[in-house]
Amino acid sequence: MNYPIGEFANIVGVNKSTLRYYESEGLLTPHRNENNLREYNEHDIGWFQFLLHLKNTGMSMTELKQYTKWRAMGDETIPDRLKLLEQRKHFVEQEIQALQQNLDILNRKMVFYNDQMKGNKYDFVLYPKNNIRFESEES
Template sequence: MYTISDIAKLLGITAHTLRYYEKEGIIAPIRNPSGERVYDDSNLAWLRFVMRLKQTQMPISQIREYAHLYLEGEHTTQARLNLLEDHRNSVQSQIRNLTATEKVLKDKIAAYKNSITKETGVR
């Protein structure tokens, strides 16, 4: 069992942000007798996955949608699968885009390094 600040530390975010995610319907941890949030290992695993989705540009609204589908039970399995496959496509397209940009940057950097000794008009 973890407190909000334990989780914040583990994820590298603030407790404020975790409360915001809860308000946005992304997680619903239980409360202890004095009303404080208590997170278990399954909450932590879910939030780690959420962080992955966020870092790969999935908007909060879509993460919430996925979380809600999970709470609705077994009959939403296909809908969740569709969301995951859509996001996988988005991830693959981001990788292609980044790889192409990496090449452009590599070439530009080489041209710049050249122009430091020679004289070229690189931008």
């Protein structure tokens, strides 16, 4: 089954221009039909979706190109590819941890705001105004 660029773009969820750009960078190599039009197949779909996963772990264009080159060179480059993947794994794990820490800060700030609003909303305050404050604004 072959797909022209527009259909392929829909399937994988990216812009046609982006596909041409990626091809110009060597990440994709669709066949051409007798009129020089691109033809993508199931294999291209699989490969491209894997590329997108790599990209979504934060891999740069440069690393994606390197991976693609290694792939084209065959199985002897599997250790290289593995190393790059391990690196990425480590990177993503760090990133997740950092995000969660930043989320904690947001959560604390939200609790602070909620307390403050409660304090303003009711006539009977839960703790005396101008007394104990668990946090000063934005510190």
